[in-house]
Amino acid sequence: MEKMMIMEALPVAELSRLGLYKDGKHLLSPEDITALLAGRRTSLVNLKNLVGEAFTIASLDVKLSLHQSGRWGDEIMLHPIYKEITLAKGMTEEELWPILTGEQTNLVKAVHNPSTGSDQSLVFEYDGETKDLFLMTP
Incomplete structure (x- = not known):
């Protein structure tokens, strides 16, 4: 029963293309499957022999996440290791220092939304392994 739920919840075709599902079995650890299902x-996962329309990559270390798109359904998102931190618009490195150093796990920033005329709070997290600053989804 549990295997059936995982099969329905994860995009098996995408995992197969990435080399992470073969012969009816997930090649991810149980912890990684749980992480995907929990959002x-x-x-870090090593992908080998990635082939696209205009590229071939022999080996790539990434973290994976599951993205739910109304247009495409469930998609596996790849989060590679970046050489430098990419700051979000209007964000300074000084603001990020507490999460870059691990003093805090996330950063809450009030951003003005011109379409509504009000401020909204955005929550950012930083992944030190990939050097990725990302917006947490609600």
């Missing part, structure tokens, strides 16, 4: 990122 979190996996640990």
Whole structure:
């Protein structure tokens, strides 16, 4: 029963293309499958022989997450290791220092939304392994 729920919840075709599902079995650890199903990122996963329309990559270390799109359905998102931190618009490195150093786990920033005329709070997290600053989804 549990295997059936996982099969229905994860996009098996995408995992197969990434080399993470073969012969009816997930090749991710149980912890990584749980992370995907809970909406979190996996640990670092090494993908091999990725082939696209205009590229071939022999090996790539990434973290994975599950993204639900109304247009495409469930998609596996790849989060590679970046050389430098990419700051969000209007954000300074000084603001990020507490999460970059691990003093805090996230950063809440009030941002003005011109379409509604009000401020909204955005929550950012930083992944030190991939050097990725990302917006947490509500």
